Amino acid sequence: MITVEQTASGRASAREVVVWDPLVRLIHWSLALTILLNGAFVEEESKAHEWIGYVALGLVGLRLVWALFGPAYARFSAFPPSPARAVRHLRAIVRGNRSVHLSHNPLGTLMVYNIWASVIAIGVTGYMMTTITFFGVEWVEEAHEVLFGWLLFSVSLHVAGVAFDTWWSGVNLVRAMINGRKTIPEGRKVQ
Amino acid sequence: MKLGLWPAKTKERRATVLAGLILLQGVSALFFIGDVILDFREDGHLDNPHLLLESIAAVALVSGVIFLMIELRGLMSRMSDMQTGLDIAHGHMAAIVGEFFDEWNLTQAERDVALMILKGLDNDAIARVRNTASGTVRAQATSIYAKSNSDGRAQFISLFVEELIAGNERLAQGA
Numbered sequence A: 001m002i003t004v005e006q007t008a009s010g011r012a013s014a015r016e017v018v019v020w021d022p023l024v025r026l027i028h029w030s031l032a033l034t035i036l037l038n039g040a041f042v043e044e045e046s047k048a049h050e051w052i053g054y055v056a057l058g059l060v061g062l063r064l065v066w067a068l069f070g071p072a073y074a075r076f077s078a079f080p081p082s083p084a085r086a087v088r089h090l091r092a093i094v095r096g097n098r099s100v101h102l103s104h105n106p107l108g109t110l111m112v113y114n115i116w117a118s119v120i121a122i123g124v125t126g127y128m129m130t131t132i133t134f135f136g137v138e139w140v141e142e143a144h145e146v147l148f149g150w151l152l153f154s155v156s157l158h159v160a161g162v163a164f165d166t167w168w169s170g171v172n173l174v175r176a177m178i179n180g181r182k183t184i185p186e187g188r189k190v191q
Numbered sequence B: 001m002k003l004g005l006w007p008a009k010t011k012e013r014r015a016t017v018l019a020g021l022i023l024l025q026g027v028s029a030l031f032f033i034g035d036v037i038l039d040f041r042e043d044g045h046l047d048n049p050h051l052l053l054e055s056i057a058a059v060a061l062v063s064g065v066i067f068l069m070i071e072l073r074g075l076m077s078r079m080s081d082m083q084t085g086l087d088i089a090h091g092h093m094a095a096i097v098g099e100f101f102d103e104w105n106l107t108q109a110e111r112d113v114a115l116m117i118l119k120g121l122d123n124d125a126i127a128r129v130r131n132t133a134s135g136t137v138r139a140q141a142t143s144i145y146a147k148s149n150s151d152g153r154a155q156f157i158s159l160f161v162e163e164l165i166a167g168n169e170r171l172a173q174g175a
């Protein structure tokens, strides 16, 4: 009966907004899976490792194309990379502003571009190792490893950021990445 | 917590299937492109029939991916238009209901009860939600029917249904 009271109060109650289309969600979890597989489970110098790495590269490529002409929340224009906006966002948090971002928040945005760039760089150095020119070249292998370390660090921050924003804004972000919907708490400002 | 992994609405299901196809076809395109590059690296020129065929397949697959992406974008935008329409309809309906309640001079308690009657709750359920005796709810309902000039629950609800249908006819004529 509680649900009746909630809906009886009408439009002022919490509302749901569809933000992530299925392609964004599928790409996200597939990408996470490929990184997990290549980082933890698959033999390093195997064909499987190379193919999974290329699939990760393809996923990022697909996502970037989608960001050019996909639905509004998935587009670059919804989350422009801007350190200035990120700083303003941080200040807003310090001031206690709990408004909700429908796409990525400005801080998360920087992380998203960082993760995409890292995956591409890992893929490129991986490919270089298979070419005659760079086969066995020390710094390429080093770069591949170091970049992977950087990606691991980034993903840890990423997951911590998601946890923080979920607690801070009251919007379950992980759920939104699964079923596509952000549930905006009653009366909360939206950006 | 129900996550709704497999969407209940037909359009959303279509969108999910489309996204899956884009992913699968994108990966297949990748394999073909990879193979073309590999062969090219071993062979050095692009003019043998095998490589040509593979290149054509790769181009076809990539075009397919882009076509599917455009389809998916169209579907997503139709879904969001429909949602906007529904929101507007909800808003209108809420406004209309509010206007009727104002016109009949319902008290705040009566407004709450009337809304629950519209939502299909019977008197006992309303009493439980509002933590009052069902006798109280019955009295409030009687007062609501009197103020709205209706002879009972069914006619009271039909007042609003009529408004909804009349509104649609007006819309249809306008179009």
Ligand code: HEM
Pocket: A024, A027, A028, A031, A032, A033, A035, A036, A063, A103, A104, A105, A108, A112, A115, A116, A155, A158, A159, A162, A173, A174, A175, A176, A177
């Ligand atoms: C290797 C692992 C991971 C990688 C590479 C990764 C990468 C990304 C990227 C690139 C995005 C942006 C999505 C887009 O716009 O397409 C994103 C968003 C997101 N990821 Fe991950 N992710 C990983 C793991 C996880 C995990 C384990 C979780 C769950 C705890 C998670 C939760 C999220 C959420 C909730 C968002 C949306 C954030 C928002 O609402 O702004 N990710 N991730």
Ligand code: HEM
Pocket: A034, A035, A038, A039, A044, A045, A049, A050, A051, A052, A053, A054, A056, A057, A119, A122, A123, A124, A125, A126, A127, A129, A130, A141, A144, A145, A148
């Ligand atoms: C983007 C996804 C990728 C991830 C997360 C990844 C991750 C890793 C990791 C963790 C290692 C082990 C480094 C070490 O400790 O020695 C490794 C090694 C290696 N990777 Fe990748 N990799 C990716 C893509 C690729 C690609 C696309 C290729 C090549 C086509 C590739 C080729 C290699 C090779 C040849 C090694 C062995 C290097 C050595 O042991 O000296 N990787 N990769």
